[in-house]
Amino acid sequence: MSILEVRGLQKVYASRFGGNKVEALKNVNFSVEAGEYVSIMGESGSGKTTLLNILAALDKPTAGTVILDGKNLKEVRESAVAAFRRDNLGFVFQDFNLLDTFTLEDNIYLPLVLAGKNYKEMRERLLPIAQKLGISEQLKKYPYEVSGGQKQRAAVARAMITRPKLILADEPTGALDSRSTDELLRLFAEVNKMGQTVLMVTHSVRAASVSGRVLFIKDGEVFHQIYRGSDTDEQLYQKINDTLTLLATGGMKK
Amino acid sequence: MKIGFYPRLAASGIRKNKRMFTPFILTCTGMVMMFYIIMYLTVSNVLDSLVGAATLRQMFALGSWVIAVFAAIFLFYTNSFLIRRRKKEFGLYHILGMGKRNIARILFWEMLIIAVVSIASGLVLGIAFSKFAELGMVNIMRGEVTYDLSISGLAVVRSLQVFGVIFLLLLLNAIRQVRFASAISLLHSENLGEKPPKGNWLFGILGVALLAAAYYLAATIENPIAALLVFFVAVIMVIFGTYLVMISGSVLFCRILQKKKNYYYKPNHFVSVSSMVYRMKRNGAGLASICILATMVLVMMASTACLYFGEEDAINSRYPRDINLEFRMDKLSDFSDEHTQILKDGVLDELKARDVSLRNDYCYRSASLYGFVKENIVEVDASNISEADAMNSSYLFYFVPLADYNAMMGTNETLEDGEALLYSYRTDYDSDFIIFRNGESFKIKKKIDAFTGSGDTAMDMLSSLMLVVPDLETSLQPIDRIADYNGDKLLQMRWTCNFDTGMKPEEQIALYHDLTNTFRDPSVKERLGYTGVYTSSQEFECNDFYGLFGSLFYLGIILSLVFLLAAVLMIYYKQISEGYEDQERFDIMQKVGMTKQEIRKSINSQLLTVFFFPLALAALHMCFAFPIIRKILLAFNLNNVVLFAATTGISLLVFAVFYTIVYRLTSNAYYQIVSDAREEK
Numbered sequence: 014m015s016i017l018e019v020r021g022l023q024k025v026y027a028s029r030f031g032g033n034k035v036e037a038l039k040n041v042n043f044s045v046e047a048g049e050y051v052s053i054m055g056e057s058g059s060g061k062t063t064l065l066n067i068l069a070a071l072d073k074p075t076a077g078t079v080i081l082d083g084k085n086l087k088e089v090r091e092s093a094v095a096a097f098r099r100d101n102l103g104f105v106f107q108d109f110n111l112l113d114t115f116t117l118e119d120n121i122y123l124p125l126v127l128a129g130k131n132y133k134e135m136r137e138r139l140l141p142i143a144q145k146l147g148i149s150e151q152l153k154k155y156p157y158e159v160s161g162g163q164k165q166r167a168a169v170a171r172a173m174i175t176r177p178k179l180i181l182a183d184e185p186t187g188a189l190d191s192r193s194t195d196e197l198l199r200l201f202a203e204v205n206k207m208g209q210t211v212l213m214v215t216h217s218v219r220a221a222s223v224s225g226r227v228l229f230i231k232d233g234e235v236f237h238q239i240y241r242g243s244d245t246d247e248q249l250y251q252k253i254n255d256t257l258t259l260l261a262t263g264g265m266k267k
Numbered sequence: 268m269k270i271g272f273y274p275r276l277a278a279s280g281i282r283k284n285k286r287m288f289t290p291f292i293l294t295c296t297g298m299v300m301m302f303y304i305i306m307y308l309t310v311s312n313v314l315d316s317l318v319g320a321a322t323l324r325q326m327f328a329l330g331s332w333v334i335a336v337f338a339a340i341f342l343f344y345t346n347s348f349l350i351r352r353r354k355k356e357f358g359l360y361h362i363l364g365m366g367k368r369n370i371a372r373i374l375f376w377e378m379l380i381i382a383v384v385s386i387a388s389g390l391v392l393g394i395a396f397s398k399f400a401e402l403g404m405v406n407i408m409r410g411e412v413t414y415d416l417s418i419s420g421l422a423v424v425r426s427l428q429v430f431g432v433i434f435l436l437l438l439l440n441a442i443r444q445v446r447f448a449s450a451i452s453l454l455h456s457e458n459l460g461e462k463p464p465k466g467n468w469l470f471g472i473l474g475v476a477l478l479a480a481a482y483y484l485a486a487t488i489e490n491p492i493a494a495l496l497v498f499f500v501a502v503i504m505v506i507f508g509t510y511l512v513m514i515s516g517s518v519l520f521c522r523i524l525q526k527k528k529n530y531y532y533k534p535n536h537f538v539s540v541s542s543m544v545y546r547m548k549r550n551g552a553g554l555a556s557i558c559i560l561a562t563m564v565l566v567m568m569a570s571t572a573c574l575y576f577g578e579e580d581a582i583n584s585r586y587p588r589d590i591n592l593e594f595r596m597d598k599l600s601d602f603s604d605e606h607t608q609i610l611k612d613g614v615l616d617e618l619k620a621r622d623v624s625l626r627n628d629y630c631y632r633s634a635s636l637y638g639f640v641k642e643n644i645v646e647v648d649a650s651n652i653s654e655a656d657a658m659n660s661s662y663l664f665y666f667v668p669l670a671d672y673n674a675m676m677g678t679n680e681t682l683e684d685g686e687a688l689l690y691s692y693r694t695d696y697d698s699d700f701i702i703f704r705n706g707e708s709f710k711i712k713k714k715i716d717a718f719t720g721s722g723d724t725a726m727d728m729l730s731s732l733m734l735v736v737p738d739l740e741t742s743l744q745p746i747d748r749i750a751d752y753n754g755d756k757l758l759q760m761r762w763t764c765n766f767d768t769g770m771k772p773e774e775q776i777a778l779y780h781d782l783t784n785t786f787r788d789p790s791v792k793e794r795l796g797y798t799g800v801y802t803s804s805q806e807f808e809c810n811d812f813y814g815l816f817g818s819l820f821y822l823g824i825i826l827s828l829v830f831l832l833a834a835v836l837m838i839y840y841k842q843i844s845e846g847y848e849d850q851e852r853f854d855i856m857q858k859v860g861m862t863k864q865e866i867r868k869s870i871n872s873q874l875l876t877v878f879f880f881p882l883a884l885a886a887l888h889m890c891f892a893f894p895i896i897r898k899i900l901l902a903f904n905l906n907n908v909v910l911f912a913a914t915t916g917i918s919l920l921v922f923a924v925f926y927t928i929v930y931r932l933t934s935n936a937y938y939q940i941v942s943d944a945r946e947e948k
Binding site: 100126132 | 861
């Protein structure tokens with residue numbers, strides 16, 4: 014059963030007086046099955062971020078539908094959007110987006126507090142996640158007191174603690190050094206093995222090569238996709254690289 | 268092209284930062300206006316027509332300096348917010364190749380535009396309102412009203428000078444700040460993160476202790492003289508206490524809230540409590556200043572309004588009748604009935620000659636001296652008592668003969684030798700005996716609770732005990748012998764005669780002057796047998812009272828307005844600048860799933876606390892200041908608790924209403940800023 018279905022997605026940005034129109038997404042179609050680990054790759058300006066914003070209900074498409082777990086995002090009322098996002102989606106951002114007024118623990122609790130959960134339940138949910146992510150020792154610290162890798166792991170914990178249907182990651186390794194990157198990718202893979210569906214937008218071939226399927230976006234359309242099949246990470250890495258080369262040197266689709 | 272470039276850059280800078288500049292320009296305008304008005308009143312001719320013009324002038328001159336100094340401090344404070352906001356822009360200019368010199372030029376033009384706009388509009392408004400202010404003042408002081416509008420050249424020049432200097436200082440400060448910063452630090456100056464403060468137990472507890480001690484002092488004070496001294500000590504303690512409590516205490520308080528998991532992890536507390544902890548230390552000083560300003564406004568409004576509206580009371584109590592005469596004697600034997608009769612006849616003759624018909628009149632003999640009560644013994648020699656005790660235990664003792672008391676009050680009391688009736692004024696006396704060291708002792712037969720002549724003692728700030736004794740001449744023999752180290756007698760002897768006339772105010776004043784001259788005549792003194800005379804007229808003193816209390820009230824209103832403006836703007840700037848800092852934070856929270864409604868709620872709960880915490884503390888300060896200010900007002904002969912409670916309540920209410928309006932405006936502006944971030948992305 015597909016947990017996310019995207020059909021005929023189009024997004025047109027118009028300048029304020031209707032002058033120039035920019036078509037960020039032309040016609041995007043794909044679906045994600047429950048338990049999948051999907052990467053979306055593409056060059057700057059290919060429409061990745063726009064796509065992610067629409068999936069996250071942060072932005073509205075000009076045309077087309079997004080169906081998350083059987084629910085059409087269009088039908089979610091404006092006032093309920095935030096609550097919907099909180100209950101169904103988890104986010105991991107490039108720049109962590111942790112609040113410096115909170116300790117890591119409170120940062121992780123934030124979505125649950127907003128959902129009105131009590132402390133005991135939150136605590137029970139947090140402990141195993143923190144254990145797995147290796148930040149049990151850092152929970153009482155503030156974001157500026159820990160390393161970038163630890164910050165990102167806290168952000169992952171925050172995304173996971175609501176037990177979302179889908180985790181959306183936007184360049185999660187963008188601000189990390191290579192060691193932290195490896196660690197984080199290992200974590201994502203592990204989380205995914207536990208059954209968590211992950212959709213990651215990334216530039217990094219290294220990051221994409223751990224996922225189960227890679228979608229390539231170019232000029233606002235899904236241009237190509239690669240399934241891992243039985244490939245190892247290294248083999249997938251090679252395939253992605255080949256595809257990117259093809260894309261860059263003018264994969265003549267038209 | 269070169270000419271006009273910097274001015275245009277400066278003008279567009281101001282336009283683009285409207286939200287920051289508008290209140291600043293309004294503040295400057297307001298300050299200039301207030302200063303001009305006060306200055307105008309100081310030099311106004313109208314003052315001459317009022318009683319006590321010289322006092323008024325001095326008071327207004329003082330007031331204008333208070334405003335000038337305050338304006339300087341306050342404008343520096345608000346300007347620092349502006350500079351902080353603008354640094355990023357200047358950093359960009361700098362990187363784009365503008366030298367510090369060029370930036371200084373932009374700053375110069377900016378400051379010039381602000382100065383010209385605000386001084387000009389301030390002066391225009393000042394001139395427009397100065398007439399109202401003058402009419403208000405004349406009305407308050409019950410003087411003659413004229414309706415010609417005038418501009419005071421001197422006041423204009425003074426305003427230009429004072430604010431010119433202030434703006435120059437602001438400019439220099441801005442340039443200094445930009446000068447000593449590198450381009451990168453300018454660019455990032457706004458994002459300087461700050462560690463959440465650790466609550467400091469020591470300072471927090473010290474602050475609470477200081478407040479408690481000050482409250483205790485204020486609440487327990489008994490003596491009006493001591494009250495004045497204690498008041499200043501208490502004020503200083505309260506100021507320090509407030510700062511400590513706001514800076515450390517509030518962080519502690521929030522930390523305790525955070526520890527209470529069931530309270531803290533609730534949607535409406537979670538965000539507001541944590542961001543308050545994060546900010547409180549930095550903002551503690553600001554909040555404390557707001558609280559102290561609020562308290563100042565409240566104290567000033569409540570007490571000056573009470574003085575003004577209660578002056579009828581005060582005059583009536585200090586000058587019980589239309590005309591009050593007090594003749595002094597220097598021998599105990601002058602208290603003899605024969606001598607008193609001669610004096611009385613002489614005075615009545617003088618009054619009859621002037622066709623005065625006496626109403627509500629009463630006359631009595633009395634003697635008084637100061638004493639200190641120490642363990643039920645009255646010590647009359649100051650050298651036997653320590654200074655601290657003297658302050659708290661000094662009383663004025665009055666002696667009145669039984670015959671005069673019965674005549675005045677229409678009673679029929681009897682007393683044995685060594686017995687006395689006791690009337691205590693502004694104090695309590697519990698013991699059944701009064702023993703004078705080196706003198707007589709009296710058994711108190713009865714305590715009485717009213718005495719017509721009590722107002723005569725009211726001019727004294729001291730608490731007084733009045734003893735009705737069988738006969739002055741015999742009862743006071745031993746006390747009469749006591750003299751101070753100069754050999755002067757301690758006992759003051761007098762015959763008081765107070766009466767109403769039923770005449771018109773002008774006639775009363777004329778009569779008062781006439782009588783004063785007559786009784787001061789040495790030949791009259793000789794004939795009637797007294798050594799000195801004190802005369803007073805309610806109507807005459809009334810004008811003086813209105814002059815004094817009216818000008819106090821007026822200054823109170825104006826200074827309250829200035830401080831109110833300051834308090835309000837401080838909050839506004841604080842919140843606006845925090846709004847810009849919070850933009851990103853609220854953006855993140857929205858991404859994590861915070862609804863717009865929840866943002867509204869969280870902002871409201873945060874602002875509500877930030878706004879009303881200082882107000883609540885100020886109200887608390889006011890509650891404890893109440894008894895001590897009441898004691899001080901007693902020194903002004905004001906003993907109307909209900910009136911004071913009313914003026915306090917009204918001041919508080921007016922302040923709260925005003926505050927709530929600003930709170931609404933601020934919360935909207937804050938919400939705009941915070942939610943703008945989302946739309947811009």
